[in-house]
Every structure is written in structure tokens, then in C-alpha cells.
Amino acid sequence: MGKTLIFPCGVPAARTYAEAARQRGEATIAASSLAYDESAARFDSWIFLPSVYDKDFPGRLNAVIAEHGIDRIFAPVSAAHWGISKLIADGVVAVPLIGEMPLRQHAREHAELIEQAEERLASIRTISEGRSGLGVIEVAAVLRKAMGFFGESDEAKIAAMLAIFADAPRGDIVEIGVLTGRSTCVLEMMAHRYRIGPVLAIDPWAYAESVQQESPSELQAMVDVWEARVPFETFLVELLPIAREGAFNYLPMTSRAGHGIWSAKGEVSSPEFGTTRYGRDIAILHIDGNHDHAAVKDDVDLWLPHMGSGGWLILDDYFWLHGTGPRRVGDAILETRAADISRAFVCGRALFVQFGPKHVP
Numbered sequence: 001m002g003k004t005l006i007f008p009c010g011v012p013a014a015r016t017y018a019e020a021a022r023q024r025g026e027a028t029i030a031a032s033s034l035a036y037d038e039s040a041a042r043f044d045s046w047i048f049l050p051s052v053y054d055k056d057f058p059g060r061l062n063a064v065i066a067e068h069g070i071d072r073i074f075a076p077v078s079a080a081h082w083g084i085s086k087l088i089a090d091g092v093v094a095v096p097l098i099g100e101m102p103l104r105q106h107a108r109e110h111a112e113l114i115e116q117a118e119e120r121l122a123s124i125r126t127i128s129e130g131r132s133g134l135g136v137i138e139v140a141a142v143l144r145k146a147m148g149f150f151g152e153s154d155e156a157k158i159a160a161m162l163a164i165f166a167d168a169p170r171g172d173i174v175e176i177g178v179l180t181g182r183s184t185c186v187l188e189m190m191a192h193r194y195r196i197g198p199v200l201a202i203d204p205w206a207y208a209e210s211v212q213q214e215s216p217s218e219l220q221a222m223v224d225v226w227e228a229r230v231p232f233e234t235f236l237v238e239l240l241p242i243a244r245e246g247a248f249n250y251l252p253m254t255s256r257a258g259h260g261i262w263s264a265k266g267e268v269s270s271p272e273f274g275t276t277r278y279g280r281d282i283a284i285l286h287i288d289g290n291h292d293h294a295a296v297k298d299d300v301d302l303w304l305p306h307m308g309s310g311g312w313l314i315l316d317d318y319f320w321l322h323g324t325g326p327r328r329v330g331d332a333i334l335e336t337r338a339a340d341i342s343r344a345f346v347c348g349r350a351l352f353v354q355f356g357p358k359h360v361p
């Protein structure tokens, strides 16, 4: 595989490259233009190279290439990438430069994000029957935020979530099953955008209270790879910068226990988000907790009676590879509540149901 020179090595992309190279058995040598570089210890070996602006740089670079048998250069800083690519173009340096110049990489990723946001906006307009006033930059902002960290809801479901806000009444937004907060971020950003009402996120963030008996045992065992505090802390990290003061909160408990507090007091406090008052009429209910049939049914039986006129239910994993709990509960709602349902569709594997009178344009 030969050897790769990583220069300069003080940025996160250098460490990511070195780690991936280590895993595939590719030798690397890191370099930077600092007399003392605190990032040096993170690499297998490190050497000093002058700055690309230094007149000695081409000579020193070629000496390093010869001495260490370098086959390619990875330059994760734009100025270094630019300088070395010119030396290669001028025939001064003979080994290839790999990877994209960071400025170009950012421009490409931005173009991809906007293209994806435009595609999603088209489906948002279709689902909302033209009523969504969101623009492409707003959709891009939500996608970038929500898809930028670990989570489970996909872009198709997020787009449908964005669409239904165009039609949602005022009221509480309740989410059962938060994990790291990907869908919670979307609900909070849209609640703010459309001034719908306060958001309440409920999750026990504890394995003992959330075992899915009906899922394959492999799926149950998989969660053990991380400690339960990891998704909870990720949720705080992601929501703290965007949560509205006094209009966002969470309950670290099961849906049933959370329902007891919300319905009795209508007030929730936490050290991170302070105190939030809830009106106890639900505008949007996202059920994405324990997917066992009995648990989904319990969530629906507890929370759906609080749904306000025109409110939306999002029942996640209506189409699900690992079990039929959400599907059976969803089908029962579609059948028994048919007379109260104004719209229903499936998107991104989730069932979206609006209760109450049909929208009259």
C-alpha cells in the first residue's frame, strides 16, 4: 500500500485519515510546521516540515519523500493543498496529492445539501398540498442539523414532518422515544418556525425500561455496545443550542410515567431547560418508543385522547423489518377512527394521520 505523508496534521481530518489508514494497514507519517505540535502524539510518527510559504519547503519536502519512501501526500488544509498541488503541476514534486482541497470539498458538500433540500422541498410541497411556506435554505438547515449526528429518522420522514407543520393547530408537541434527539430537533425547530407550542420529549434512556420483547434477540443485544447515558447526553448536546426558553423540556422516564406528570401538572422542569408549561391539548404526537405491540398500543391509548382537532399523529416504523407492533396499532387506528381522520399517508416508513376536519382551502 505504500506510505502516505499527512501534512499538516493538526486538523481533525488528518486524524480521521490516519485512523482509517491504520485499519487498512497503510503506513503514514505525520508532519506539521510547528516546533512543538501537541497533535503529534496521536500519530505513529511525526516530523517537522517548514511552511508551504518557506523557500526551503520544496527541497525539504522532496528530502522527506526520498528518506521515508513516501508514495502520496494527504493535505487536509487548503493552503497546503493549494501550494503542494502547484509544486506537482510544475514538476517540482513527483508524488501524487490525494483527497479533495477542503474549500472545494465544502463547496461540493454544500451543493449536495442544497440539491437534496430542493428534492425534499418538492415532496414537502406535495405532502402539504402547497401550504408549506418553507424555503430551500430552511429545509437545508433542518437536514444539516438533524442528519449531522447519529439518529434513526431518515430524510423522507423528516421531510414529511416538515410538511405537516403547515397544517398543524396550536398545542403541545409530544415525542415518545427520543434516543439522541434527531426527530426532537426537527420538532423543536418547526415548533419555533410555526409558533405551534411547547415540545415535550420523553424517553427513559435506560435499557431495563425499554426492552423490546418482540424484536429479534440480536437487535436487543446490539444496544449494549454503548452506555445508556450516551444517547441522553447526545440529546442534551444537540438540543441545548436550539431549544426555546420555557418552551422545550424532557422527561427521563417511560411514556406511561411521563403521561402521568404531563396530564396531572401540565408543567415540566429540568436542570438544563428550566420550567415549561404545557396546555395539554396535543398538536403533534410522535410515537417512536418501545415497538412491542402492547407498548405502542399503551402509548396510543394514553396519549391519543388528548389530540386536538386538526392534530397529527406520527406513528414510526409502521413498516418495520423487526416486528409488527406499530403496523397492527396503526391499522387499528385507521379502522376504528376512520370517521375522525382527515388525512393519512405513509412516508419514510412512518404512518402520518391527521384527526379532525378536512382542510378547506
Ligand SMILES: C[S@@+](CC[C@H](N)C(=O)[O-])C[C@H]1O[C@@H](n2cnc3c(N)ncnc32)[C@H](O)[C@@H]1O
Pocket (backbone or CB within 6 Å): 151, 152, 153, 176, 177, 178, 179, 180, 181, 182, 183, 184, 202, 203, 204, 205, 206, 209, 210, 211, 231, 253, 254, 255, 256, 288, 289, 290, 295
Ligand atoms: C427508535 S428510538 C427513537 C428514535 C428517535 N425518535 C429518532 O428519530 O432518532 C426508540 C427510543 O424509545 C425509547 N423507549 C423505549 N421504551 C420507551 C417507553 N416506554 N417510553 C418512552 N420511550 C421509550 C428508547 O429508550 C429509545 O431511545
